[in-house]
Amino acid sequence: MRVTDVEAIPMESAVDSVQMKLGETDQTVGVSPVVVKVHTDTGITGLGETLTYDPTGRDAAFAAEGVTSLARHLEGEDPRDVSQRWSELYQHAKRSGAFKPLSAIDEALWDIVGKDAGKPLYELLGGAAGDVAAYATFPHRKSTEELAEDGAWLADTGFDSMKITVGGGVAEDRERIRTVAAALPEGFRLSMDANTSYGFSEALRLSRTAEELEMEWFEEPIAHTDIEGQAELNRRVDVPIAAYQSHYPHYPAVDHLRANALDVYQPSLYVCGGVTAADRVATLVESFDERFVPHAFGPLVNYAASLHVAVASPACDLIEFAVYDDDADDPGQYVASPYVANQDEFGLEDGTISPPDRPGLGVELDDDVVDELRIE
Known part of the structure; x- marks a missing residue:
């Protein structure tokens, strides 16, 4: 199995009225996700995600560019060798500060491993x-x-x-x-x-x-x-x-x-x-x-x-x-x-919470909604 392409999708915040203490003041921010898709030559696609708090979406777009830049080191590599891929990407991330891109890519690689094995990640x-x-x-x-x-x-x-x-x-x-x-x-x-x-x-x-x-x-x-x-x-x-x-x-x-x-x-x-x-x-x-x-x-x-x-x-x-x-x-x-x-x-049941027993992360995207929220 080899990585053929990595896609980074910055999106508008799907929730409103998020307030965080930034510095000395409370500020209203967004939760703008960046969904990452790591595509392979076997047809398996891994999903990962990072996020930013800029309600304008500019930071999400910037993070997506970071994913694209870091992901060039993945092309042609076997995504199932996650520890090796992480170590290689970390050498670049620690110099550029690209830890959000590294995080999203790593999640996607683990999603691929789970889907390939037919087992949930845990x-x-x-x-x-x-x-x-x-x-x-x-x-x-x-x-x-x-x-x-x-x-x-x-x-x-x-x-x-x-x-x-x-x-x-x-x-x-x-x-x-x-x-x-x-x-x-x-x-x-x-x-x-x-x-x-x-x-x-x-x-x-x-x-x-x-x-x-x-x-x-x-x-x-x-x-x-x-x-x-x-x-x-x-x-x-x-x-x-x-x-x-x-x-x-x-x-x-x-x-x-x-x-x-x-x-x-x-x-x-x-x-x-x-x-x-x-x-x-x-x-x-x-x-x-x-x-x-x-x-x-x-x-x-x-x-x-x-x-x-x-x-x-x-x-x-x-x-x-x-x-x-x-x-x-x-x-x-x-x-x-x-x-x-x-x-x-993904919800609380009898006081506890657990991931679904689907392979990988267990997440299925609605691509129509992704397109609606996508920041071009």
């Missing part, structure tokens, strides 16, 4: 290690009052945990997490994400309140590059410290683990280096008896890849699930990727 990664639940996150910033009401709604459809954003100041955040925690159903877990908003002393003060509330974790409390600061915070507080969504590929995990900087490791498959890098993070994390919880905010091809890695890791019992529709009867139903024909197969 079986090729060692099989299912156990049940994986999903915790709810919201792609739009919500008021404290809204979040306090959401716990019962989420619990009714199978969720037993959710993550909320913080970063508005210690006093404000203390009130926010106390109010939300008090309103949650019994046994419902709560975590928070500061998106690196705080310095060490502020994060330490807020962590004390998180300890009192027995929160699930405190995500990115300080700069993700401050390994020593994370390690000191982790040493001084009982609430687990989480991060790694901004790191790539798997090599920085070694430094974090040696320093005991994190309790929860959250690689983002769309930027860390795809399935290959995330699976290696999972193996490293397991060897140190830490927790692996993939950051999986975004569209479904990449989410499917994240889910396969999660299911196959003994260190993972939880994965992120973005709830985009506040009016949905079932917030555990995936709705963010209408260009995926079988997105209804």
Whole structure:
């Protein structure tokens, strides 16, 4: 089997009102996917995906060009030798910063391997290690009052945990997490994400309140590059410290683990280096008896890849699930990727989530919708 062509398709965001903290302000952004198709001489086509947050689609188009540039090194190669292909592409990606293209291509190669073997990807990664639940996150910033009401709604459809954003100041955040925690159903877990908003002393003060509330974790409390600061915070507080969504590929995990900087490791498959890098993070994390919880905010091809890695890791019992529709009867139903024909197969069931038992990633595209969203 040989690679004959690699196609990168930048698309408009299929969801609205996504809000993220960028710098000091909350900004409305998009979730613009770049779907990658790796074609072979046997007729098997592998799917992968990365994403950008630029609502104009310009960043998606730029990422697609990066895929095209990196993919020229794949032409004529056997896509099933994924480890070798990853190592070769990494040599180019680390010099150009093309980790999003590398991630999408790697996912597509694993999809080919699964389709060629006639097996779902998680079986090729060692099989299912156990049940994986999903915790709810919201792609739009919500008021404290809204979040306090959401716990019962989420619990009714199978969720037993959710993550909320913080970063508005210690006093404000203390009130926010106390109010939300008090309103949650019994046994419902709560975590928070500061998106690196705080310095060490502020994060330490807020962590004390998180300890009192027995929160699930405190995500990115300080700069993700401050390994020593994370390690000191982790040493001084009982609430687990989480991060790694901004790191790539798997090599920085070694430094974090040696320093005991994190309790929860959250690689983002769309930027860390795809399935290959995330699976290696999972193996490293397991060897140190830490927790692996993939950051999986975004569209479904990449989410499917994240889910396969999660299911196959003994260190993972939880994965992120973005709830985009506040009016949905079932917030555990995936709705963010209408260009995926079988997105209804990716949803919460009896409190857990698992990929379909289709070969590869298990994703089937609706090419008509892809064409409608395609950025020319």
